[in-house]
Amino acid sequence: MTNEATAQIITANDLLSGEVVYLSDAGKWSPEHGDAALLGNVQADARLSEVQKSDPSVVGPYLAGATQRDDAPSPIHFREVFRTKGPSNRFLGKQAHAV
Amino acid sequence: MYNYTMFDKDFVANRAAQFRDQVQRRIDGSLTEDEFRPLRLMNGLYMLLHAYMLRVAIPYGTLSTAQMRALADVADRWDKGYVHFSTRQNIQFHWPHLQDVPDILEALAKVDMHAIQSSGSCIRSITSDHFAGAAEDEAEDPRPTAEFVRQWSTDHPEFAFLPRKFKVAVTGSKHDRAVTKLHDIGLTLVRNATGAAGYEVSVGGGLGRTPMIGKVLREFLPRADLLAYLDAILHVYNRIGRRDNKYKARIKITLHENGIDEIRRQVENNFKLQRARFDGSDQDIFARIEGDFEPPVFKQASIGGYEATRNDDPLFRSFTDTNLHPHKNTDYTIVTVSLKAHGATPGDASSAQMRALADIAQEWSHGELRVSHEQNIILPHVHKSDLPSVHKALRNAGLATANIGLISDLIACPGMDYCDLATARSINVAQGIATRFDELKLEHEIGHLKLKISGCINACGHHHVGHIGILGLEKRGVESYQITLGGDGTETAAIGKIIGPGFSADEILPAIERLIAAYLDLRLDASEIFLTAFRRLGPAPFKAAIYTDEVKNHAA
Numbered sequence: 001m002t003n004e005a006t007a008q009i010i011t012a013n014d015l016l017s018g019e020v021v022y023l024s025d026a027g028k029w030s031p032e033h034g035d036a037a038l039l040g041n042v043q044a045d046a047r048l049s050e051v052q053k054s055d056p057s058v059v060g061p062y063l064a065g066a067t068q069r070d071d072a073p074s075p076i077h078f079r080e081v082f083r084t085k086g087p088s089n090r091f092l093g094k095q096a097h098a099v
Numbered sequence: 100m101y102n103y104t105m106f107d108k109d110f111v112a113n114r115a116a117q118f119r120d121q122v123q124r125r126i127d128g129s130l131t132e133d134e135f136r137p138l139r140l141m142n143g144l145y146m147l148l149h150a151y152m153l154r155v156a157i158p159y160g161t162l163s164t165a166q167m168r169a170l171a172d173v174a175d176r177w178d179k180g181y182v183h184f185s186t187r188q189n190i191q192f193h194w195p196h197l198q199d200v201p202d203i204l205e206a207l208a209k210v211d212m213h214a215i216q217s218s219g220s221c222i223r224s225i226t227s228d229h230f231a232g233a234a235e236d237e238a239e240d241p242r243p244t245a246e247f248v249r250q251w252s253t254d255h256p257e258f259a260f261l262p263r264k265f266k267v268a269v270t271g272s273k274h275d276r277a278v279t280k281l282h283d284i285g286l287t288l289v290r291n292a293t294g295a296a297g298y299e300v301s302v303g304g305g306l307g308r309t310p311m312i313g314k315v316l317r318e319f320l321p322r323a324d325l326l327a328y329l330d331a332i333l334h335v336y337n338r339i340g341r342r343d344n345k346y347k348a349r350i351k352i353t354l355h356e357n358g359i360d361e362i363r364r365q366v367e368n369n370f371k372l373q374r375a376r377f378d379g380s381d382q383d384i385f386a387r388i389e390g391d392f393e394p395p396v397f398k399q400a401s402i403g404g405y406e407a408t409r410n411d412d413p414l415f416r417s418f419t420d421t422n423l424h425p426h427k428n429t430d431y432t433i434v435t436v437s438l439k440a441h442g443a444t445p446g447d448a449s450s451a452q453m454r455a456l457a458d459i460a461q462e463w464s465h466g467e468l469r470v471s472h473e474q475n476i477i478l479p480h481v482h483k484s485d486l487p488s489v490h491k492a493l494r495n496a497g498l499a500t501a502n503i504g505l506i507s508d509l510i511a512c513p514g515m516d517y518c519d520l521a522t523a524r525s526i527n528v529a530q531g532i533a534t535r536f537d538e539l540k541l542e543h544e545i546g547h548l549k550l551k552i553s554g555c556i557n558a559c560g561h562h563h564v565g566h567i568g569i570l571g572l573e574k575r576g577v578e579s580y581q582i583t584l585g586g587d588g589t590e591t592a593a594i595g596k597i598i599g600p601g602f603s604a605d606e607i608l609p610a611i612e613r614l615i616a617a618y619l620d621l622r623l624d625a626s627e628i629f630l631t632a633f634r635r636l637g638p639a640p641f642k643a644a645i646y647t648d649e650v651k652n653h654a655a
């Protein structure tokens with residue numbers, strides 16, 4: 001387990017494609033984890049309830065722990081790491097889009 | 100198989116049209132996600148980890164060739180060219196886009212398919228023996244009953260919002276291949292002393308967090324009373340099932356908390372009321388449905404070429420040693436097509452493979468296909484003289500893996516590669532085990548073994564009833580795999596016992612290897628399968644093999 005201090009990002013799935021998306025500093029949804037805004041706990045809760053109330057373009061937004069690494073936010077839990085890539089049994093999802 | 104009436108066709112087409120409107124209203128913002136979610140779930144549309152997932156019902160696992168082709172077309176046109184056959188005889192598309200789902204449902208409605216009641220707290224798609232209507236050991240075909248129950252439960256207004264989901268399985272054989280004892284209701288077709296047709300009814304079985312084996316509520320229920328009795332069970336459950344706690348809401352907990360005698364008393368009382376509502380017209384419907392399940396006209400031909408090919412072709416011999424099951428007609432056989440090529444994802448099939456299966460069934464299996472909860476495809480009626488041609492066609496499609504009932508014919512749920520509820524992956528473990536035992540060339544030596552893997556406690560991979568079960572959990576931020584031993588999903592149902600602390604993703608395969616080595620060492624002879632050896636010896640010697648001193652020190 002990592003002992004790095006953690007912050008939160010807001011993530012969801014896109015309404016139409018279902019793709020995993022992250023809320024950026026500019027308030028836009030990006031498919032890249034690196035674009036996610038790193039938020040402190042209080043700020044994160046407030047942003048999340050705003051998004052839940054007023055953003056119909058995504059499904060199931062929630063907070064996930066993240067940490068700053070090499071100038072970009074990076075996921076901590078293995079579930080969130082999988083969500084940045086796609087299934088490990090098939091080369092599909094984000095990992096395939098990146099090629 | 101059952102032919103949709105105009106009523107069925109209209110119903111399914113209307114539901115697809117309704118859903119088109121609902122999707123449109125979600126996209127244009129008239130419906131919020133909170134409003135839309137229950138509507139999409141009623142139509143089998145989930146949001147998983149990386150994308151939407153559409154689950155389409157294959158009632159009692161029976162598929163026509165036209166349906167298989169239509170499913171392949173959906174995979175190509177709106178998904179990524181493959182599908183996943185689930186452990187409930189359903190099919191899952193793992194990459195549909197929301198705006199395409201109405202078109203998919205419309206295409207499926209054209210071949211009498213839908214996604215209704217494949218989700219939600221309702222009576223789910225009815226499951227059955229995948230060898231139904233074909234197996235030598237079958238007393239009676241369970242599919243007319245399954246279809247009858249499907250019609251009764253479809254859009255049943257009283258049971259659309261039960262405390263929790265509700266699963267019914269039907270079998271017509273004394274060898275239970277439909278895991279009926281682990282369903283909310285399990286129906287077994289039986290005859291009483293006078294030869295009258297009826298059902299043994301069990302209730303309260305289930306896997307998941309609190310696995311329980313169903314208890315017999317009625318040893319003999321006359322056939323004519325089936326719907327009134329089901330109404331009574333569901334009515335009682337709907338009234339006293341717990342809605343305060345989702346983990347205690349299944350009927351197994353209702354039964355556990357109230358006791359079988361009290362449930363029986365309430366059901367029998369209610370049954371008297373229900374029964375008065377029936378005038379026998381349901382039995383006319385049953386008779387009509389039965390007519391749809393007439394067996395095909397079997398051909399008369401020599402089976403001589405079959406033995407000759409077995410002698411000449413070792414691959415064919417190996418295939419026919421493992422993948423066949425005796426048919427009612429001794430010139431015929433049931434072929435199980437493995438969707439578990441070593442290292443492949445259990446239950447996945449490409450659209451090309453699906454079309455090949457449709458072609459093969461068309462030519463050599465009287466146009467019938469079945470889907471098993473063990474994530475394989477069945478060709479139920481193959482004349483033995485056609486087996487060499489079937490085998491050749493399967494080989495060309497990459498579908499001739501000869502491993503049915505062996506360690507690599509394992510069940511695995513999608514786990515964290517797809518599922519949003521998962522606590523760990525399961526497919527990677529399945530792939531590792533199948534590949535390793537293939538390398539060792541040991542699986543035929545090991546013999547009959549049911550290994551089942553789930554990616555979380557919901558137990559979609561049926562790990563509780565695996566001779567060897569593996570449950571993927573999270574422990575201290577990494578995937579951890581717990582082993583259970585001695586489970587059994589058949590007529591001798593048993594829940595497997597947890598053998599000890601879990602293993603990491605790297606350690607689980609070596610642990611399974613040590614377990615299997617111990618079994619090979621301990622068995623009386625090759626005819627004593629793993630489960631029998633486990634029952635004879637108990638867990639101790641297997642536990643000792645799994646947890647060597649080195650492993651224990653490491654774990655400590």
Ligand code: SF4
Pocket residue numbers: 512513514515518519520521522553554555556557558559560
């Ligand atoms: S067992 Fe858990 S991980 Fe596997 S499919 Fe079911 S809910 Fe998902």
